Amino acid sequence: MEKQQRLVEEHEGFEDRISRTVLWMSPEIHGRLSQAKLLVVGCGGTGSLLAVAAAFLGFKSITICDGDTLEASNLNRFVYATPADAGQSKAKLIQSYIKSHVPEVVVDVLADPFPSQATLTLVINQPVIVAGCVDDVRVRVELDVMCRRFGRTLVDLGTGFAVEEDGRIVGSGGQVLISRPQGPCLMCLGFPQLFNENDYFAGSDHAPQPSLLLLNTIVSSLALDCLLKEVSESTPREVNVVRYSRDQMTLSPERGGRYPSCRICGDFSASYLRSVLPSD
Amino acid sequence: MQCVAALKEELLLLKDQVDCSNVIIVPSSESWNPIAAVVIKSLMMPATIIPSKVDIRIPVPNLYAFAVSCNAGFIWTELRECINESPVPVPFCTPVDTKILDIQQPYYVDVRENRSALLGSFSICVTPEVTSHRFAHTPLQDLVRHLLGYLESPTAAVRMEIEKSQEVLRRNDCGPSTLLRLAHLYEGIREYAAALTVVEEGLRMYPAAPWLLRKHRHLKIILDPHGLR
Numbered sequence: 001m002e003k004q005q006r007l008v009e010e011h012e013g014f015e016d017r018i019s020r021t022v023l024w025m026s027p028e029i030h031g032r033l034s035q036a037k038l039l040v041v042g043c044g045g046t047g048s049l050l051a052v053a054a055a056f057l058g059f060k061s062i063t064i065c066d067g068d069t070l071e072a073s074n075l076n077r078f079v080y081a082t083p084a085d086a087g088q089s090k091a092k093l094i095q096s097y098i099k100s101h102v103p104e105v106v107v108d109v110l111a112d113p114f115p116s117q118a119t120l121t122l123v124i125n126q127p128v129i130v131a132g133c134v135d136d137v138r139v140r141v142e143l144d145v146m147c148r149r150f151g152r153t154l155v156d157l158g159t160g161f162a163v164e165e166d167g168r169i170v171g172s173g174g175q176v177l178i179s180r181p182q183g184p185c186l187m188c189l190g191f192p193q194l195f196n197e198n199d200y201f202a203g204s205d206h207a208p209q210p211s212l213l214l215l216n217t218i219v220s221s222l223a224l225d226c227l228l229k230e231v232s233e234s235t236p237r238e239v240n241v242v243r244y245s246r247d248q249m250t251l252s253p254e255r256g257g258r259y260p261s262c263r264i265c266g267d268f269s270a271s272y273l274r275s276v277l278p279s280d
Numbered sequence: 281m282q283c284v285a286a287l288k289e290e291l292l293l294l295k296d297q298v299d300c301s302n303v304i305i306v307p308s309s310e311s312w313n314p315i316a317a318v319v320i321k322s323l324m325m326p327a328t329i330i331p332s333k334v335d336i337r338i339p340v341p342n343l344y345a346f347a348v349s350c351n352a353g354f355i356w357t358e359l360r361e362c363i364n365e366s367p368v369p370v371p372f373c374t375p376v377d378t379k380i381l382d383i384q385q386p387y388y389v390d391v392r393e394n395r396s397a398l399l400g401s402f403s404i405c406v407t408p409e410v411t412s413h414r415f416a417h418t419p420l421q422d423l424v425r426h427l428l429g430y431l432e433s434p435t436a437a438v439r440m441e442i443e444k445s446q447e448v449l450r451r452n453d454c455g456p457s458t459l460l461r462l463a464h465l466y467e468g469i470r471e472y473a474a475a476l477t478v479v480e481e482g483l484r485m486y487p488a489a490p491w492l493l494r495k496h497r498h499l500k501i502i503l504d505p506h507g508l509r
Contacts, residue, residue, distance in 0.1 A: 115281070115310075115312055117311065120311070120312060136386075138342065138343060138347075138348075138386075138387065141343055141346070141347050142281045142312075142342060142343060145281040145343065145346055146281055146312070149281075168488065187347060187414075187415065259414060261414075262414075262415075263283065263286075263345060263346050263347075263415075263417065264346050264347070271285055272283045272285050272286065272345070272346065274285070275283055275284040275285035275286075275288075276281050276282070276283065276284065276312065277311055277312055
């Protein structure tokens, strides 16, 4: 009886908390968000912001996939943690934050780095919409291939600095790419060619890159709005790229096309994609 | 996420087109990257290379044929080239150590799953020239053809590349990447002092270029491993 009473109170509390959001987005769209299943791959500078904001916006089922633990150098942009949290799982910190602030939201954590069997199982079995919040371009393309293989939409986001070969920083900003199963893939939308680490199978250590809460906040909010539009089916279908230039102070929606010869989204991609994790 | 359909087609062609005793698949436990490597048994080497036959293990990367092609192989004997009847090491046939494996681990399931088997091998790498700004897949049989072409006279091939890079430099048409490439080519034929000179020249022009700074450190260690000079 007590438990039931608590549930009723929680529900009433939830209705109060979201009342201003529903005034804006309409009960119908709010209903769609409540039903949607969001998978956030990567819970660093952008993924953590996006996951929390998604919970506050009205997504009620969120799975966060990240195997990393918090380091002191993350704290300039990982705002839902304190220095005492260093060493904790980033995904679990966000899960805990959402549970304490928006308890109606079901948050699951997949603590293996992507790709993993657990993530694949989720994408195969659940009609998820996916937010790609990882840095590594190769991992982002892998996520894109997996989403296409199983007909899921991927909203990929990235922030960064344009660095010249001589080390000078000449620009900053970010972009959100919407990779729909029948539309152009991330590679066609402008990802660079993925050369192997270098020409001679001998690598080099990666130097730390600048990373700022300032850019992450803008681009993760933009990506969340794209997710909302996808779920509510209100995105202009011709838009699949939104670029943010800090230097120009512009947001530009764009329409990218697919290349017919592309093996991920081109004319013959279906047979190639089917051979990833064949069902027979 | 390997494109298994492409691999299947290419393996059939590889068996037909390459002079070897057998082609073996090394499976992996990752269902999304099911093939760790392709082993070509007793691959016949060009006449100037010692030994005359080698087993070469080609690791298959994540995203194979979707966005990346194979470009390296592991062998268990250091290849040597006979120049004027004396054998010299083949450029870019380099020992595989833990540092290289650490860097490559995210990209190759073979490195993730068979790390200890790969330690102690040598890597040989050929990257066919890219002519398009878009990904153009190099099938396995073409990779092997490029590799064997390179091994016809590898030292001369690297010297020719050095000539080309120097020509670019003479045209004053160079950025840090041209200088880095030239240094890397000198390093391949073990002319470390020449490589260092190129990098130092590059750093005078581009003092903050991160890849040049890294190469400089690397060459300094090779030339003076104990920091005595």
